[in-house]
Amino acid sequence: MTAARPTPFDPGNATMIRRGIAGLLLALVAGWTAPASALSCFNPGVAPSTPDADFEADADGTARHLATGLVWMRCAIGQTWTGTGCSGQAMSFPQWGAALRTVRDINSGASDADNDGAAGFAGQSDWRMPNIKELVSIHEACRRAPAFNDLVFPNAPAGNVHWSSTTVANSPTVAWYMDSADGVVSFTFKSDVLPRVMRLVRAGGVGGYRLTGRIFADGFEP
Amino acid sequence: MPPNRRPRPAPSRPRRVVPARLGLALLAAAAPAAVAAGDAGTRPLNDTGMNLFHTGSATVPGGEPADYPGQDASLGRDAARADSVLARLGGGRAGFDFTKLDAGGQPLAIQDQAWLRDGDGFDAGDPAAGTRWHCVRDNATGLVWEVKTRRAPADLFDSAWTYSWYSSAVRPDGTANGNNGGDAGGANRGTCLDRHDPVDNPSGNFCDTAGYVAAVNAAGLCGASDWRMPTRAELAGLLDLGSRAPAIDTHYFPNVPGDWGNPNVPPNITWTGTPAAFSDSAWSVYFEFGAALPGNGKNGARSVRLVRSAP
Numbered sequence: 001m002t003a004a005r006p007t008p009f010d011p012g013n014a015t016m017i018r019r020g021i022a023g024l025l026l027a028l029v030a031g032w033t034a035p036a037s038a039l040s041c042f043n044p045g046v047a048p049s050t051p052d053a054d055f056e057a058d059a060d061g062t063a064r065h066l067a068t069g070l071v072w073m074r075c076a077i078g079q080t081w082t083g084t085g086c087s088g089q090a091m092s093f094p095q096w097g098a099a100l101r102t103v104r105d106i107n108s109g110a111s112d113a114d115n116d117g118a119a120g121f122a123g124q125s126d127w128r129m130p131n132i133k134e135l136v137s138i139h140e141a142c143r144r145a146p147a148f149n150d151l152v153f154p155n156a157p158a159g160n161v162h163w164s165s166t167t168v169a170n171s172p173t174v175a176w177y178m179d180s181a182d183g184v185v186s187f188t189f190k191s192d193v194l195p196r197v198m199r200l201v202r203a204g205g206v207g208g209y210r211l212t213g214r215i216f217a218d219g220f221e222p
Numbered sequence: 223m224p225p226n227r228r229p230r231p232a233p234s235r236p237r238r239v240v241p242a243r244l245g246l247a248l249l250a251a252a253a254p255a256a257v258a259a260g261d262a263g264t265r266p267l268n269d270t271g272m273n274l275f276h277t278g279s280a281t282v283p284g285g286e287p288a289d290y291p292g293q294d295a296s297l298g299r300d301a302a303r304a305d306s307v308l309a310r311l312g313g314g315r316a317g318f319d320f321t322k323l324d325a326g327g328q329p330l331a332i333q334d335q336a337w338l339r340d341g342d343g344f345d346a347g348d349p350a351a352g353t354r355w356h357c358v359r360d361n362a363t364g365l366v367w368e369v370k371t372r373r374a375p376a377d378l379f380d381s382a383w384t385y386s387w388y389s390s391a392v393r394p395d396g397t398a399n400g401n402n403g404g405d406a407g408g409a410n411r412g413t414c415l416d417r418h419d420p421v422d423n424p425s426g427n428f429c430d431t432a433g434y435v436a437a438v439n440a441a442g443l444c445g446a447s448d449w450r451m452p453t454r455a456e457l458a459g460l461l462d463l464g465s466r467a468p469a470i471d472t473h474y475f476p477n478v479p480g481d482w483g484n485p486n487v488p489p490n491i492t493w494t495g496t497p498a499a500f501s502d503s504a505w506s507v508y509f510e511f512g513a514a515l516p517g518n519g520k521n522g523a524r525s526v527r528l529v530r531s532a533p
Contacts, residue, residue: 043403069261191278206308
């Protein structure tokens with residue numbers, strides 16, 4: 001005989017419910033199977049971790065995440081922002097170094113891998129490869145294949161390793177990644193033949209601070 | 223040329239140079255002047271703690287390699303700390319910003335001492351001397367984290383206790399809990415202080431995540447009763463990816479559950495409050511390196527570290 005179990009309730013779940021209500025209501029109104037108009041959850045028993053209301057999704061192909069202050073490209077690199085969605089497939093970068101150099105080249109205009117015909121993207125030229133914590137911040141817990149908000153990030157790569165800029169401690173040949181199938185975070189070799197994709201980010205307050213090194217006025221490093 | 227100094231190599235691309243006087247102004251500012259107003263979020267992220275530079279195959283000194291630009295160490299709070307322009311309230315490695323709190327939730331008067339243990343490895347410090355604390359406030363994210371203990375005898379917060387994942391289908395107010403993934407999970411499957419038994423200890427603690435949350439709130443850890451499970455993203459934010467075994471700042475967080483490097487012991491698996499999208503499992507974070515997986519079954523007895531949002 002088991003004693004009647006008290007109803008301990010994790011208030012953290014309640015907090016997430018409050019955050020997710022706007023997104024859930026919007027989804028209910030728009031219909032679960034209408035990804036073009038609202039986040040659609042694979043598991044309605046999981047509160048959205050990145051509900052629509054948490055973003056300012058812009059028609060210029062960028063989306064600001066109000067919680068983190070990060071501004072994301074709404075398409076993966078290799079896709080084309082059409083003005084309302086993302087067409088085409090993400091470009092694969094099997095080599096981490098080449099991926100980083102492509103980000104530099106997108107900013108300078110030497111590469112048009114973002115398919116917008118201009119240097120930078122959406123008028124900005126300080127895009128970066130996200131670190132692994134930044135990638136995790138857009139993992140949508142209620143979705144899978146892909147585990148992204150499908151309104152903010154339409155037609156996202158459904159099951160791909162997404163590069164982060166973060167090397168694994170004491171293991172310089174491997175880098176952290178997030179897989180868009182389920183949001184798994186693990187590490188993989190920086191040099192491989194398997195497909196890897198990337199989604200770029202900028203801003204985020206101090207997150208966007210760029211190391212300068214301490215340059216003294218006379219041009220000599222300390 | 224003065225000794226011990228060398229000319230700066232010609233940059234391969236334009237670099238944003240911070241003159242010394244602007245650097246001083248940045249030290250005084252809450253955020254670097256190079257960051258536009260309105261950039262900061264309402265719940266900012268920690269940086270990763272990875273503040274070393276690498277190529278595709280080696281760790282390299284002396285700054286960002288030209289052919290691996292924009293890597294983690296070049297950006298963010300860790301970079302601002304490296305440039306000595308990150309304003310912090312507390313301390314911690316790289317860009318982290320932690321403050322130790324006492325049992326009442328107040329910052330210790332002495333913040334720079336190490337955790338004290340006795341000859342047997344049990345906690346032996348005193349908050350007044352700055353050698354023991356109960357919680358850590360993360361000044362970057364606005365979260366307050368539980369600190370695990372190792373006392374003799376073990377107390378409620380001991381790092382060795384384990385909990386299954388449980389989140390009831392119905393909330394105390396009778397409404398449905400919309401965030402347990404559709405399955406309440408495993409009740410009382412762990413091993414914890416004063417474990418509930420329906421016959422021998424009916425008033426005991428349920429050794430599951432919801433039971434632990436209730437017990438810690440009843441105990442009023444750090445003067446608060448709004449402790450909760452962290453989300454997947456929140457717990458990942460605590461990782462120090464510049465370290466491993468464990469991947470967390472052990473100065474601020476001693477007693478991290480796990481037997482590092484022992485192949486005969488299961489790895490550290492710490493529950494989050496986030497249920498998985500697929501199947502009857504929930505997200506957990508592995509503090510040996512920092513991986514996160516959604517597939518651990520809710521009956522599993524794992525570690526827990528609670529969090530609350532600072533006002």
